[in-house]
Amino acid sequence: xxxxxxxxTSPSNPLIKRLxxxxxxxxxxxxxxxxxxxxxxxxxxxxxxxxxDTLVLSRPAMQRDHAGELADRAxxxxxxxxxVPERLVGRITRKDNPQAVIGAFEQSRRxxxxxxxxxxxxxxxxxxxxxPGNLGTILRTADCAGLGGVILTGACCDPxxxxxxxxxxxxxFDMPFAEAGFAALDDWRKRQGARLVAAxxxxxxxxxxxxxxxxxxxxxxxxxSGLPAPLExxxxxxxxxPMRGGADSLNLAQASxxxxxxxxxxxxxx
Numbered sequence: 690x691x692x693x694x695x696x697x698t699s700p701s702n703p704l705i706k707r708l709x710x711x712x713x714x715x716x717x718x719x720x721x722x723x724x725x726x727x728x729x730x731x732x733x734x735x736x737x738x739x740x741x742d743t744l745v746l747s748r749p750a751m752q753r754d755h756a757g758e759l760a761d762r763a764x765x766x767x768x769x770x771x772x773v774p775e776r777l778v779g780r781i782t783r784k785d786n787p788q789a790v791i792g793a794f795e796q797s798r799r800x801x802x803x804x805x806x807x808x809x810x811x812x813x814x815x816x817x818x819x820x821p822g823n824l825g826t827i828l829r830t831a832d833c834a835g836l837g838g839v840i841l842t843g844a845c846c847d848p849x850x851x852x853x854x855x856x857x858x859x860x861x862f863d864m865p866f867a868e869a870g871f872a873a874l875d876d877w878r879k880r881q882g883a884r885l886v887a888a889x890x891x892x893x894x895x896x897x898x899x900x901x902x903x904x905x906x907x908x909x910x911x912x913x914s915g916l917p918a919p920l921e922x923x924x925x926x927x928x929x930x931p932m933r934g935g936a937d938s939l940n941l942a943q944a945s946x947x948x949x950x951x952x953x954x955x956x957x958x959x
Contacts, residue, residue: 694746694751694760694770694771695769695770695771695772696771696772696773697771697772697773697777698774698777700777700780704769704771705773705777705780705781707720708724708743708745708781708791708793709780709781709783711723711724711793711851712724712783714847714850717796717847717849717850721795721796722742722793722794722795722796723793723794723796723849723850723854724781724782724791724793724794724851725791725792725793725794725854725861726782726788726790726792726851726854726855727788728750728759728788728789729859730792730854730858730859730862731744731759731763731790731791731792732759732762733862733863734792734794734862735759735762735763737862737863739794739795739862740766740767740794740795741763741766741768741792741793741794741795742793742795743768743769743770743771743792743793744759744760744763744768744770744771744790744791744792744793745771745773745781745790745791745792745793746759746760746770746771746772746773746789746790747772747774747775747777747778747787747789747790748772748774748775749775749789750790751772756789756790759790763792768792775787778791782851796849798868799865799867800867800869801840801867801869801873801874801877803838803865803867804840804865804867805877805880807837807838807865808837809835809836809837810837810903810904810905811834811836811837811901811904811905811906811907811949811952811953811956812836812837812838812839812840812878812883812905812906812907813827813831813836813839813840813906813907813908813909813945813948813949814839814840814841814874814906814907814908814909815827815839815842815909816843816871816908816909816910816911816916816917816920817842817843817844817845817910817911818841818845818846818909818911818912818941819845819846819911819912819913820846820912820941821846821847821848821850821856822852822853822856822942823856823912823940823941823942824841824845824846824848824853824856825852825853825854825855825856825857825858825861826857827839827909827941827942827945827946828848828853828856828857828860828861828864828866829856829857829858829864830942830945830946830949831860831864832857832863832864833860834949834950834953835953836949837865838864838865838866838867839864839865839866839867840866840867840868840869840874840906841866841867841868841869842868842869842870842871843870843871843911845868848866849861871923874906875923878906882903882904883902883904883905883906884900884902884905884906884925884926885905885906885908885923885924885926886900886905886906886907886908886924886925886926886928886948886952887907887908887909887910887916887920887921887924887926887928888907888908888909888910888927888928888929888944888945888948889910889915889916889921889927889928889929890915890929890937890938891929892926892927892929892930893926893927893929894926894929895929895931896928896929896930896931896947896948896951897951898928899955900925900926901952901955907945907948907949907952908920908924909941909945912940912941928948930944930947930948
């Protein structure tokens, strides 16, 4: 370890209070920061060029070689690096068995045009998704399938919430996403020459039909209410995922995965 590390022991320290507050959307909006937990996620964020504001290491973590290496990388990136007792890490994350490493990163806000021209030619749009676990899981699935991006439209939950970041398993740093109104999304996808394909419980074609074309935006609705009628009317295709048995619907993240992987399969998993 090449740099001295600041030590904090008091739960009333302003930095500890500020990091604890990142659980709340208001605090994330005011600070422009979000929290990532664990050595792998923090290292991934640094490797992808995200700006690290603060790195927190527990005292036990300081005994590990990789923690010292991570602290040096954080110092070189201009981050504040602090060591705290294990109990304070639990206070920050509000978990009984917290990760030993926490990073507070600067948020990145992209415009729709930043997703244009990406090689995949396939995107997923989420309308008013409310469950951060679903959102994080969809980011992860989109990342696994190499999508061109995730578009959030309407009153969606915060992709930088602690729950969404955890569920993304690091894909928050790799999968580009943007927020836009539906009218802007519809205009943007037309300029891309992309079809708009929505999943619907009573869709008129199966999801595995030849419906995606060279470019497509897969549109998924709210967990409870699905898509409003005007959004469905704007779609080129309303697709149905076949189901049998007692359940009447799939979880949003599961349904999104089915649609994403079918569209990718039709591209030969290229």
